[in-house]
Amino acid sequence: MSGVSAPGTVPAGSLPGSDSASTQPAAASAALSADHLTVDRGGRPVLRGVTFEVPRGTVTGLLGPSGGGKTTLMRAIVGVQVVKSGSVTVLGLPAGSAELRRRVGYVTQAPSVYADLTVRDNARYFAAIYGVGRAAADAAIAAVGLAEQAGQLVASLSGGQRTRVSLACALLSSPQLLVLDEPTVGLDPVLREELWGQFHELAANGTTLLVSSHVMDEAGRCDRLLLLREGELIADETPAAIRAATGTLDLEQAFLRIIRERATPPEGKVA
Numbered sequence: 001m002s003g004v005s006a007p008g009t010v011p012a013g014s015l016p017g018s019d020s021a022s023t024q025p026a027a028a029s030a031a032l033s034a035d036h037l038t039v040d041r042g043g044r045p046v047l048r049g050v051t052f053e054v055p056r057g058t059v060t061g062l063l064g065p066s067g068g069g070k071t072t073l074m075r076a077i078v079g080v081q082v083v084k085s086g087s088v089t090v091l092g093l094p095a096g097s098a099e100l101r102r103r104v105g106y107v108t109q110a111p112s113v114y115a116d117l118t119v120r121d122n123a124r125y126f127a128a129i130y131g132v133g134r135a136a137a138d139a140a141i142a143a144v145g146l147a148e149q150a151g152q153l154v155a156s157l158s159g160g161q162r163t164r165v166s167l168a169c170a171l172l173s174s175p176q177l178l179v180l181d182e183p184t185v186g187l188d189p190v191l192r193e194e195l196w197g198q199f200h201e202l203a204a205n206g207t208t209l210l211v212s213s214h215v216m217d218e219a220g221r222c223d224r225l226l227l228l229r230e231g232e233l234i235a236d237e238t239p240a241a242i243r244a245a246t247g248t249l250d251l252e253q254a255f256l257r258i259i260r261e262r263a264t265p266p267e268g269k270v271a
């Protein structure tokens, strides 16, 4: 693997999905599916019978208001959430299967790297776990735009910078499915743009990405959108189809229309 990588690009040798994912049979085209998934947390329903499929090699946005269930759904996908009923299938296997450990990357909403280590030591630590070497660690740091901060303790970084350290570490395992919980929070517009560019570069190489956000202006950057509100999936479409169905180009307005339509009982029926 080349240790040199321009900032803003993912090192070619660590591009996930560039081998096994692209050779999967067409029949296994869904990277991820949920079937009537129901989850309770704190004694109340948080996901209420959610059913959807995510095609391989796409960037799918998981959007919706705070508390809608995005993180809970992601936890179910990576197999760390107790499920009440229904199922989640990831890369053809039940979510949480041991075989998926190396094939699924998860960047949590709260950065999950070591605050008392430097950026470089975090990346090298995860590189050693995944057996990919120091050059890959340095390249991943450069890929998330943190080369200048490589020697800095994570504790001294900003929130957005810490998120990027988590992302760099997740990239090192070359996952076929990358689950990113609000990865762009706290990032300036330039870095956001760069990260979204990287997400699409990864998808073009066969990785499937599920990216949550409650910033609607990011919705238009996704290939597909899942809109989750109060534990229910109220849209599962491409941005273009959502715009066409609601008659507005503004996705925030489109979502508001979908929500209003669902709140209004069909004509002639009593609520």
Ligand SMILES: Nc1ncnc2c1ncn2[C@@H]1O[C@H](COP(=O)(O)OP(=O)(O)OP(=O)(O)O)[C@@H](O)[C@H]1O
Pocket: 041, 042, 046, 064, 065, 066, 067, 068, 069, 070, 071, 072, 073, 109, 214
């Ligand atoms: N540990 C927990 N115990 C009990 N209830 C929880 C717990 N974590 C989350 N919840 C509840 O589950 C619901 C969904 O939370 P979740 O974190 O999945 O939402 P979210 O869409 O990710 O929100 P945000 O955009 O704020 O991150 C919320 O009502 C929340 O209060």
Ligand SMILES: [Mg+2]
Pocket: 070, 071, 072, 109, 181
């Ligand atoms: Mg969340």
